[in-house]
Amino acid sequence: MKIDMILVFAIVVGLVAVPYALFILFGSGNSKKIEKQIKEEANKNNLNINHREKWASRYLSLDSIANKLLFSRTRGEQLVHQHIDLNTITRIVVLEDRISKRIDGKMHDTLEKLSLELISKENVQSIVINFYDSTLDATQNYEMNRVNKWKELIEKQLKLNAKHSKAA
Incomplete structure (x- = not known):
């Protein structure tokens, strides 16, 4: 009975945690790309952003x-x-x-x-x-x-x- 509850708990946590982790890891790619473009623009114009x-x-x-x-x-x-x-x-x-x-x-x-x-x-x-x-x-x-x-x-x-x- 305890093993069944642990298994159900692990599946539920996995269903919630895995998509969240994937979003964090791969969902911010566009934001990183934009940050990189802004840094390149600043460097191109000799700006030292503070x-x-x-x-x-x-x-x-x-x-x-x-x-x-x-x-x-x-x-x-x-x-x-x-x-x-x-x-x-x-x-x-x-x-x-x-x-x-x-x-x-x-x-x-x-x-x-x-x-x-x-x-x-x-x-x-x-x-x-x-x-x-x-x-x-x-x-x-x-x-x-x-x-x-x-x-x-x-x-x-x-x-x-x-x-x-x-x-x-």
């Missing part, structure tokens, strides 16, 4: 020595890179697009898009880094915290760059 973050299909990296951002995102099967020279940026603005929706008879304010706008010195062209878009992203995952963290990190980098420019 801050990075990955969420949804987006990857944001900062080289604080070269004063550059690398924003990468997947569009379908393709990985698109955007290089941003922070030497050309003077200020940053958080852009929030919200709409009011009636849910269960009550009005709720919902986030539709969340981005950082990097405004250039000449105010000619601004660069927008999209952190969340409800038409592309199924759920929110701390995007407000993430956008504020990166805004603070980039502003700190801009202040350091301004001090170095004045000292030189």
Whole structure:
């Protein structure tokens, strides 16, 4: 009787654990491939990344020595890179697009898009880094915290760059 219970337990655990282990071992191949492509892009552009973050299909990296951002995102099967020279940026603005929706008879304010706008010195062209878009992203995952963290990190980098420019 005990051997039967042990056998049943082993089969049930195997049915749960084996697929999970296979997913962990082989399911993250695309993620590793994308990470490799981002590292190659950084190396190709002589970037030494010291801050990075990955969420949804987006990857944001900062080289604080070269004063550059690398924003990468997947569009379908393709990985698109955007290089941003922070030497050309003077200020940053958080852009929030919200709409009011009636849910269960009550009005709720919902986030539709969340981005950082990097405004250039000449105010000619601004660069927008999209952190969340409800038409592309199924759920929110701390995007407000993430956008504020990166805004603070980039502003700190801009202040350091301004001090170095004045000292030189």
